Amino acid sequence: MDLRLCAMCTGELCRCLRDLAVGPEDATGTPMPGLLADLEDTITRQDAVAPVSVGAGKSTETPLVFNNAASDLAWEARDTITAWAKDFIRANQHLRFDGTNHIEAAQWLSRFPSLLAQLDDADAMHSEIRDLHGRVQRMVDIPEDTRAYLGRCGSRINEVLCTEELYARRKDSTVYCRTCASEWDVDGRRRWLLSQVxxxxxxxxxxxxxxxxxxxxxxxxxxxxxxxxxxxxxxxxxxxxxxxxxxxxxxxxxxxxxxx
Incomplete structure (x- = not known):
């Protein structure tokens, strides 16, 4: 199997695609809308704009604000994801996409990390999707995640391998797995991951x-x-x-x- 992306970059590509398509789960376990849905809301977001007076009369309605920059970015997102989905389908004709839009395409693509890593232009896809993810995130005013990635937990609990992903903030010296509560040394995990790449x-x-x-x-x-x-x-x-x-x-x- 000829892979064009390392495991870390492949994981980041799939995470960016998922983030664009769906958000975290709510209290009932239902996924919330992702960044692309937030971007659509941003296009016509109503800001605190004072009512506009026309002639002698006074308007009591707040005009709808249209965000041109967000609209342009939304069109770019549609074009970018659609183009990569078409490339992926051409390279994997045994797969069938039953979705109807680019948001569903992004979520669908994220399900095939190994196949994404085998695309001839996988490195370009990773760069474009990562850049798109960051710009959409900034457009909808969601702070970027500045935590360091420490890999999957890897502890064995009752012979079951814990696959929870670990993250550390800048000043953390230890982290605890959210699933199995295992304690990990941040520097040790970071050195181990860096040695792997x-x-x-x-x-x-x-x-x-x-x-x-x-x-x-x-x-x-x-x-x-x-x-x-x-x-x-x-x-x-x-x-x-x-x-x-x-x-x-x-x-x-x-x-x-x-x-x-």
């Missing part, structure tokens, strides 16, 4: 997303600048002629800058 080869956007999620913040531009200065060396190019870098080399360069 040390030899992974990624584009600058992928390396930025991967390391930032693991608590080593570095931007795409920082990585590209380090390459231009010769601080890291590209290992080759992907089919889209984007430079590829070893994640461990990027991480070492970032740590050298921090230690300077």
């Amino acid at each position: 040390d030899s992974q080869v990624c584009t600058a956007p992928q390396a930025s997303a991967l390391l930032s999620r693991l608590g080593v913040p570095v931007s795409e531009k920082d990585i590209q600048d380090m390459g231009k200065r010769g601080e890291i060396a590209a290992t080759g190019q992907n089919p889209r002629r984007q430079r590829l870098y070893r994640v461990g080399d990027v991480m070492d360069a970032v740590l050298r800058v921090e230690a300077a």
Whole structure:
């Protein structure tokens, strides 16, 4: 099986697709609307606008505010997700999509992580969907998640492996699994995860997303600048002629800058 994305980037891609399609569950266990539904609400959100006076009369109605930027982003989201769904279906003709819109398509795509990772342009899909997710999140005024990802718990409870995902805030030294209550050392988990991706080869956007999620913040531009200065060396190019870098080399360069 020829994978074009590492497991971490594949997981992030599926998470972004799910977030765009559906939100967290409510008290009854029913999923709430996702970011794309929030974006549609933002397009015609009624802000606190004073009534408008026309001539001698006074209007008692608040005009409906139309957010052009949100509307443009919503159209871009439809086009982007629809295009990737079509590419995915062309590459996996044994699958059938029965949905009717791009929101359902996003949720459907998130169910096939292994197949997404095998797409020829999986790295481009990851970059575009991650960027779209961030811009929609900012448009609907939802703060971005700044927690560091620490992987799945992995504790065995009564011979059952706990698969709860662990996250740490910046000042956390330990975290507790929400499912099995296992305690984990944040630095130890982060070092272990970083060792797992040390030899992974990624584009600058992928390396930025991967390391930032693991608590080593570095931007795409920082990585590209380090390459231009010769601080890291590209290992080759992907089919889209984007430079590829070893994640461990990027991480070492970032740590050298921090230690300077």
